[in-house]
Amino acid sequence: MTSFARKVANLLGVAEDRLERLAGGDLSEVLLLRRPDGRCTVAKGGAGIGTEAAMLRSLAGAGAPVPMVEGEHDGVLLLEHVENDELFSPLAWADIGAALRRLHERRGETYGWPVDHRLGTVELDNRQRSDWPGFWAEQRLVATASILDRPWRERVEAVARRMAELVPPDPPPAFLHGDLWSGNILVAGGKLAALIDPACYYGHGEVDLAMLTLFGSPPPEFWEAYGPLEPGWEERRPIYQLFPALVHLRLFGAGYAAMVERLLDQSSRNLSTTE
Template sequence: MNLESVLSNAGDRTSILKKSPVRGGDINDAWLIETENERYFLKTNHEMDEAFFKIEETGLKEIVSSNTISVPAVYQSGESEGTPYLLMEWIEGDKTGQTEALLGQRLAAMHRVTNEQFGYGGNTCIGRLRQPNGWYDSWTDYYCSKRLFPQMELAVSSGRMTGKRRLKMDKLLSKLDLFLPHNPEPSLLHGDLWGGNWIAGAGGEPYLVDPSVFYGDRELEIAFTELFGGFGHAFYEQYREAFSLEGNYEDRKPLYQLYYLLAHLNMFGESYGSSVDRILNRYI
């Protein structure tokens, strides 16, 4: 790609001093770009199309519009010489004793931003997987049609959803309204909030990164934070203090974690199969 042109289009025409690879991501190539004027975080991906990063840019701007929690500023997304890219603000800092408490408080504030319907106006991504979207009046209909069912279809097509697992999944989807009887408010969700998708900036300020935004049941978000870890006691304490969860949240939590486990089954393979089976066995 023509890095000088990318930076120039973003308004920085000073000399590039350094381009250093940044480790840690599973999907994209990432770089720290230093110019005479600024430091940038650049993501590229030769395997995806330009829309891939445009979706991320749109999600970050959706969170910005909530005026609740910090995200990196986006300077530009596009394609340069056949390479899709996203150019953002470089965020650097260390967690303080208050960082996770602030994360809980501000995520709760973001979840208080609501919409009249569930879903989102455009398709999004979780990892490399495209997620279909639309607007629904019923949370259960949305969760079934636009989250669980598409992941099941992917798993079926790859041979990872067969036999008893397929039968139990079919049965679960047919009776989903029995397990999700409530109709929550459609909250603004990050949508992919695992421990690697939040960072600390200057002064320990928490930032959300790599969103897959939509409006849904906030319990889904909290359930995912509990699946793989990366969130401490202060986060949950301050979140619940700011926005308490219903007493029967624990009954729904595995059902919400199922979606993310299906996505991981589709992205990374059968190592997640036993976790999917455990949840299916709980409900069916």
């Protein structure tokens, strides 16, 4: 067992062999405790557990289903275990679309979030500001590319300098999950059961949609339930997908270089059409 498992076992007063490692957990260790009464608790570790707990409570306050926070202790976040049958049926996708629309209709006054966060080792600069192109250019793309090799940095910076030509100046500041891919969506019985692992902030709602379509595409039932999209959203999608692609390049290595290259090329072509 790991040192984190020993910490969780001591915290919960159980033997280490009562803990099971859950699938996933690419960025932090995640353990499951099955209690004698049938209840289950999930334990997560990491430096940002307090921020994650606050984000989960904020999502719940906005009407999104999330695991209940059971406690925060010494670098351990304890969460309710939510059943997940992993069956992304058309009904489940419709429920996800409707829930995401409700979440995006919760608006903030500025872009960003009251505190910074992180995705693994990638720091997220969430300083609040009223300039959306500036936020996306500087606090998402340039900041994330800042420790990459010089050719990557220069290409990202070149696109970022013309961000005002690629994204709207002042979209409504929608409440974003911030890391919305299918692995962070739990479904059961044809419904959305919970959103997990948030990286919340206020921004353009298309950011969540871009992330959700980075590794696949939801079926028509999702889009029908989500409702109308803004004109030009498909042209904006590459610049919004570039951020999670850069995060993956930093966290998981050169296997994501081709994705970053493709999205930079698409964004550059979109710039050329505006000239």
